[in-house]
Amino acid sequence: MSARFAPGDRVRVREWFPPGHVRTPYYVRGKRGEIERICGTFNNPERLAYNRPDDPKVLYRVRFMQTEVWGRAERSSDTIDIEIYEHWLEPEQ
Amino acid sequence: MSHPHHPEHHLPSTYHEKLTAAVIELLAEKKVLPPEKIRAAIDAMDARGPNLGAKVVARAWVDPEFKKRLLADGSKACAELGIDVGSLKLLVVENTPQAHNVIVCTLCSCYPKMLLGIPPAWYKSKSYRSRTAREPRKVLHEFGLDVDDKVAVRVHDSTADMRYLVLPIRPSGTEGWSEEKLAELITRDSMIGVAQANEPTAV
Numbered sequence: 001m002s003a004r005f006a007p008g009d010r011v012r013v014r015e016w017f018p019p020g021h022v023r024t025p026y027y028v029r030g031k032r033g034e035i036e037r038i039c040g041t042f043n044n045p046e047r048l049a050y051n052r053p054d055d056p057k058v059l060y061r062v063r064f065m066q067t068e069v070w071g072r073a074e075r076s077s078d079t080i081d082i083e084i085y086e087h088w089l090e091p092e093q
Numbered sequence: 094m095s096h097p098h099h100p101e102h103h104l105p106s107t108y109h110e111k112l113t114a115a116v117i118e119l120l121a122e123k124k125v126l127p128p129e130k131i132r133a134a135i136d137a138m139d140a141r142g143p144n145l146g147a148k149v150v151a152r153a154w155v156d157p158e159f160k161k162r163l164l165a166d167g168s169k170a171c172a173e174l175g176i177d178v179g180s181l182k183l184l185v186v187e188n189t190p191q192a193h194n195v196i197v198c199t200l201c202s203c204y205p206k207m208l209l210g211i212p213p214a215w216y217k218s219k220s221y222r223s224r225t226a227r228e229p230r231k232v233l234h235e236f237g238l239d240v241d242d243k244v245a246v247r248v249h250d251s252t253a254d255m256r257y258l259v260l261p262i263r264p265s266g267t268e269g270w271s272e273e274k275l276a277e278l279i280t281r282d283s284m285i286g287v288a289q290a291n292e293p294t295a296v
Binding site: 040045085 | 182184199200226227228229230231242244245246247248249250251252253254255
């Protein structure tokens with residue numbers, strides 16, 4: 001599958017609250033980060049969890065500054081990297 | 094699964110416990126999944142432990158080319174050592190003088206079982222899972238690890254299809270050591286990122 005984003009791209013996580021088996025943590029929704037790497041293509045867990053392995057998605061690791069996620073950080077250098085599927089990401093405006 | 098409000102030995106009482114017991118009995122009765130296979134799977138799971146992860150780290154410490162391959166594709170590099178990491182992808186993150194890595198799974202308790210075995214109870218605790226994301230330095234301090242202000246802390250939340258292993262910094266004073274001797278310095282906690290590898294004096 002071709003990836004929409006490349007390492008270094010700035011992205012924002014969708015502020016979206018669908019029910020079901022969602023692997024995007026609440027604390028990062030609506031937050032801005034940077035693509036750290038492309039992990040590959042995996043079945044969308046939101047369908048796989050219901051025995052529907054029919055929806056492959058590109059998975060990224062996105063690096064967020066702790067300050068962006070929490071509004072504060074123990075040190076401004078600190079980060080948190082999270083795996084996020086492509087349909088949860090949009091380009092940062 | 095143990096529930097604090099139930100005695101340790103009890104008959105299934107909740108709906109889901111009854112359902113689980115019924116499914117297990119049916120699978121055995123219909124010979125879909127006989128008990129000896131379940132037993133064998135548990136044995137195989139118990140046989141894995143941090144010694145496997147330590148073997149991988151020790152090799153990376155002595156062989157820079159292997160380290161490059163390990164950081165590029167963890168699963169493939171482990172296969173070179175005869176370690177099968179299964180269908181999940183292993184991602185190895187390297188500690189450096191500039192950055193310290195620590196692993197957490199905030200959604201559940203994803204853990205590199207194929208290299209470290211069964212996770213410790215604290216790794217699955219709500220306290221570790223929620224606090225490591227938000228105040229990693231404080232959590233690390235409670236493990237006895239104070240990360241220098243000049244070193245960035247990188248938290249990795251294991252939310253999806255990757256599993257993580259920290260490649261700790263090789264302690265000084267270990268020049269010329271064999272892989273076997275080095276492996277003794279590499280603890281489970283140092284590969285989760287809540288500790289450094291042991292100093293040579295500890296062996």
